Amino acid sequence: MSAAPAIVKVTGLRLDRGTRTILRDIDLTVPRGSITAILGPSGCGKSTLLSALTGELAPAAGTVEVLGRPVPERKRELLELRKGIGVLLQGNGLLTDLTAAENVALPLRTHTDLPAEVVRRLVEMKLHAVGLRAAADLYPRELSGGMARRVALARALALDPPVMLYDEPLTGLDPIASGVIMSLIARLNASLGLTSLIVTHHVHETLPIADRAVVIANGGIVFDGTPAELEGSADPLVRQFLRGEPDGPIPFDAVARPEAA
Amino acid sequence: MALAETTRSVGRAGLFSLAVFRASRPTRDFWQELTREIYKIGARSLPIIAVGGAFVGLSITLLGYRALQTYGAANQISALIGLGMYRELAPVLTALLFVGRAGSSIAAELGLMRATDQITALGLMGIDPVGKAVAPRFWAAVITVPLLTAIFCSLAITASWFQGVQVLGIDNGAFWQVMKDAVDFHEDFLPAFLKSAVFGGTAALVASYVGFHAEPTIEGTSVATTRAVVNASLLVLMFNFVLSAFLFR
Numbered sequence: 001m002s003a004a005p006a007i008v009k010v011t012g013l014r015l016d017r018g019t020r021t022i023l024r025d026i027d028l029t030v031p032r033g034s035i036t037a038i039l040g041p042s043g044c045g046k047s048t049l050l051s052a053l054t055g056e057l058a059p060a061a062g063t064v065e066v067l068g069r070p071v072p073e074r075k076r077e078l079l080e081l082r083k084g085i086g087v088l089l090q091g092n093g094l095l096t097d098l099t100a101a102e103n104v105a106l107p108l109r110t111h112t113d114l115p116a117e118v119v120r121r122l123v124e125m126k127l128h129a130v131g132l133r134a135a136a137d138l139y140p141r142e143l144s145g146g147m148a149r150r151v152a153l154a155r156a157l158a159l160d161p162p163v164m165l166y167d168e169p170l171t172g173l174d175p176i177a178s179g180v181i182m183s184l185i186a187r188l189n190a191s192l193g194l195t196s197l198i199v200t201h202h203v204h205e206t207l208p209i210a211d212r213a214v215v216i217a218n219g220g221i222v223f224d225g226t227p228a229e230l231e232g233s234a235d236p237l238v239r240q241f242l243r244g245e246p247d248g249p250i251p252f253d254a255v256a257r258p259e260a261a
Numbered sequence: 262m263a264l265a266e267t268t269r270s271v272g273r274a275g276l277f278s279l280a281v282f283r284a285s286r287p288t289r290d291f292w293q294e295l296t297r298e299i300y301k302i303g304a305r306s307l308p309i310i311a312v313g314g315a316f317v318g319l320s321i322t323l324l325g326y327r328a329l330q331t332y333g334a335a336n337q338i339s340a341l342i343g344l345g346m347y348r349e350l351a352p353v354l355t356a357l358l359f360v361g362r363a364g365s366s367i368a369a370e371l372g373l374m375r376a377t378d379q380i381t382a383l384g385l386m387g388i389d390p391v392g393k394a395v396a397p398r399f400w401a402a403v404i405t406v407p408l409l410t411a412i413f414c415s416l417a418i419t420a421s422w423f424q425g426v427q428v429l430g431i432d433n434g435a436f437w438q439v440m441k442d443a444v445d446f447h448e449d450f451l452p453a454f455l456k457s458a459v460f461g462g463t464a465a466l467v468a469s470y471v472g473f474h475a476e477p478t479i480e481g482t483s484v485a486t487t488r489a490v491v492n493a494s495l496l497v498l499m500f501n502f503v504l505s506a507f508l509f510r
Binding site for chain 2 (some may be wrong): 053054056075079081082083085089090091092093095096106107109110111152155156200242
């Protein structure tokens with residue numbers, strides 16, 4: 001796995017929000033074809049790291065490379081890069097005035113000159129891949145949480161991006177819907193040859209499909225290894241997170257975050 | 262400090278307006294969105310504009326008739342209505358009604374799109390959110406407000422005719438002749454259209470700007486809606502003075 005070329009490469013990254021430093025000294029390499037789980041407690045900066053990968057948040061220090069090139073800051077180049085990155089947002093972000101099929105068709109219609117009939121077929125295929133061909137004409141308000149997440153997944157896959165980023169894909173889903181989403185992620189990653197990064201705090205649902213686990217806490221990476229190594233880790237911080245213990249190195253009470261340097 | 266912040270806000274709004282113009286590309290999706298927005302913010306504003314125009318026409322006719330009758334010039338009422346409507350009242354009142362009806366809705370929609378990650382999702386799909394969500398609303402307002410103004414004028418004049426000729430007894434021929442003599446197509450009618458297009462564009466830009474940059478919360482959407490109505494209404498009144506000073510010298 002480590003011999004595969006890096007699709008995402010983060011070096012010496014520091015991310016600030018306003019005057020606060022959220023993450024510092026982040027080094028991360030994601031090989032092609034892998035599923036990497038970025039784990040950590042709520043509010044530790046996982047989604048902030050995702051924002052840096054998509055170019056929403058510029059690094060305060062360090063570099064971020066996606067698909068072999070630095071994430072640009074210029075809007076036009078950034079929009080171009082994002083065509084190669086599929087993102088499943090925690091809130092889905094489905095356009096509420098479009099049907100499921102129209103949502104999936106949106107990136108195809110915007111970024112390609114394909115005839116309407118071809119777009120329609122592709123949309124059918126994408127919805128079929130997530131098991132929702134029958135829901136094509138439903139509006140987001142008519143879908144359950146799990147169905148809406150799957151439509152958002154189909155839309156994120158519409159342009160066949162080589163990289164998929166999942167931001168808390170299981171939030172708000174029941175155990176069955178969670179199982180469906182995780183098996184879809186694993187199946188699509190293998191069948192479409194994707195590289196996936198899953199940002200989540202749902203450890204036990206995510207580790208079975210992950211090739212690698214990265215734990216973020218207290219403003220930095222505290223673990224980077226295989227899921228098996230994570231399970232066997234003796235680090236008190238990692239153990240607290242995996243076992244869900246209220247007391248330990250990760251404080252229950254919110255602490256003041258360090259000011260940006 | 263407050264001055265610096267105000268200057269920054271004006272600068273940001275200016276850049277946002279430039280971004281709207283830059284993002285206005287006549288793609289297939291753009292025309293579809295434009296048609297939908299013309300229906301949503303234009304056609305759906307018709308009832309309020311029609312009712313508003315009719316009642317303004319009735320009120321001004323009643324008021325003007327009493328004042329003009331004192332000087333034996335009651336049949337000049339149609340000149341007052343014609344000039345008053347085209348030059349000032351119709352463009353301004355239509356724009357204010359539009360701000361209340363459609364401006365608030367634009368701000369609320371964009372605020373909710375922000376709060377529910379729809380704007381973020383567009384950007385992450387490589388789709389310019391300004392081009393997709395703002396530009397069609399802006400051009401729909403520029404197109405529809407002049408048309409709504411024309412309807413407002415038509416209803417106001419019709420109501421004035423009913424009040425003046427049918428109720429107050431002004432001569433029918435004199436009513437139309439005086440209006441025809443007083444109102445000029447190039448000097449009164451076209452400037453009204455121009456002013457309306459500017460007001461429509463202004464209302465849509467202000468509403469879009471505050472909605473697009475709203476805090477992603479329920480309160481943020483509510484604040485954006487209020488701010489859209491207040492700021493757009495004030496700007497319409499200010500721009501009306503400036504445009505009138507240039508157009509009707």
